[in-house]
Amino acid sequence: MKVEKAIDLVNVTKKFDEVTAVANFSAEIKKGEFFSLLGPSGCGKTTTLRMIAGLEIPTEGHILLEGSDVSSTPAYRRNVNTVFQDYALFPHMTVRKNIYFPLKMKKISPSEAQPRIERVLRLVNMEGFGSRLPQQLSGGQRQRIALARSLVNEPAALLLDEPLGALDFKLRVAMQKVLKDIQRNVGITFIYVTHDQTEAMTMSDRIAVMKDGLAHQIATPDEIYNNPATAFVASFIGDMNFVHGTVLENDGNTCVLDVEGQNVTAKRSVDLGKGAEALVCIRTERVQVNPHRSVENRVTAKLSRIVYRGTDYEATCRIGASELRAVVQAVAWDADLREGDGVEVAWNAEDVIVFPREEEKDVIKYSVEAV
Ligand SMILES: Nc1ncnc2c1ncn2[C@@H]1O[C@H](COP(=O)(O)OP(=O)(O)OP(=O)(O)O)[C@@H](O)[C@H]1O
Ligand SMILES: [Mg+2]
Structure with missing residues (x-):
């Protein structure tokens, strides 16, 4: 079976003046893969994600989405969607209107959008919440609506930057399962940023472990745990x-x-x-x-x-x-x-x-x- 590539990062480097945020990062991310960027604060996770989204332009290197070079394609024309830690739902709009928003931008009529909205609400287990306003929802529920809004466009990849960071521990663990189930059901490529090693280990197909802008190892959780490539990886994962x-x-x-x-x-x-x-x-x-x-x-x-x-x-x-x-x-x-x-x-x-x-x-x- 031919494994299709969703995202290809080829020798990507990002410099902010004298700071090298990401150094010579290369990775081939497969379609439907749950791929995590893991590492301590400041190691370049968000910068890598923002370059895939088109919110930052690499200083050097190339980014390919489904085989085509998007290095100079603006963010809004890339078939990817980003979910941030703070959800960014529109407070004055109902859940249904929030989810409709990206479809409206694409000039899709309300009647055509309706079944798609209902489908993603089912997917995140939030049927019956369509008429609520964001402030009438819990943190975990808001996070699920933000996810539904990102999925309704059927993007080639979903980029998630510490999406569970604002939730308390128990809800976080519950949402990890929800996220993983959704990813399995829709089969969309997830690029997931976290500094929590347990979260990365339990959810990911593969993990890139980063430090100071460098990818120390890109491998499965099993490989990273049992055959760490560097002493840093050995110390960052497990005891x-x-x-x-x-x-x-x-x-x-x-x-x-x-x-x-x-x-x-x-x-x-x-x-x-x-x-x-x-x-x-x-x-x-x-x-x-x-x-x-x-x-x-x-x-x-x-x-x-x-x-x-x-x-x-x-x-x-x-x-x-x-x-x-x-x-x-x-x-x-x-x-x-x-x-x-x-x-x-x-x-x-x-x-x-x-x-x-x-x-x-x-x-x-x-x-x-x-x-
Ligand atoms: N716009 C910017 N201008 C200058 N330096 C930046 C900019 N954005 C990020 N950096 C620097 O690049 C490095 C990587 O930052 P980045 O936000 O990618 O880290 P991170 O791994 O996401 O960290 P955290 O876990 O704290 O979110 C840091 O040293 C940061 O200070
Ligand atoms: Mg970050």
Whole structure:
């Protein structure tokens, strides 16, 4: 089956005077794909979206919509629609009139528009709300009407810039499901901007993880979680341990490192030679404390802190000058363990990811810093 391209970004760069907001960004976005732009504040997500919409002109590079170069096509002539965080519904118009507005601009008669309006109202699960004014709706309902208004034109792609940012946590999670269902039902390409990694991971087919205008990785959520391309991606997604190591041996398939005088084996291809300074990464949920089964990597450590978090325990283990955190499901936790105990921490060689030490500067230490 031929996969059709909806949007093609070819070496797109955007500079605002001396600030490079987006640097040499390339991506092929498929028809019907849910594609997210994810990254910390200021990394260039909105600028990328605005260039696709035609609201910013790239300094360099090209943008293609359904195969044709739109780099010099004005926003109103591009077959895409943008949904912003603040909904921007007309307050004096009813829901039905708000949704009719883009069709009216296209000179479509009310009688012709009527079935299309009813269809999108059904799609966002808001039938029966057509006569209400925006202020008579909740935040989530307003967001759904804004979405209906964007969908009524049947755009080739829908561009969404943190569309759930104004909603409280529970409504946000509910709306994520609604959005994903709508996207599946209509089959329209969604380009979705968020700085919330969980939101991107649960909703997207593919994610572009960005930092300082650069796309560090463009891949599926699975690939990004299990094979992060850079230390920044490894730190931005999920909960990761980072410790210093030195390469002892590396044959291209298996890499043995010295970590605090103990050997750690990584079973994956690592591009570092003997003696190289490395950054060794292990997901907290892959670290086991005193395991019964045989595991390739076993190091002796001291339990320095135990935090009970309801569904799991977070155990901080000291290995020489380094710290390694293990997140263990509460049902699997050994209740006899105490802070100060000597333990063995263990993990599989497949779970070790290795980067050059110089990438340490890109590591986001606490998830709050990423917001
Ligand atoms: N019109 C502008 N003039 C000058 N600099 C700009 C302009 N728009 C954006 N920038 C700069 O470009 C960079 C990227 O901004 P952008 O709005 O794309 O980030 P973002 O990833 O959407 O961030 P946030 O998550 O905070 O919305 C920032 O450094 C920002 O200050
Ligand atoms: Mg933004």
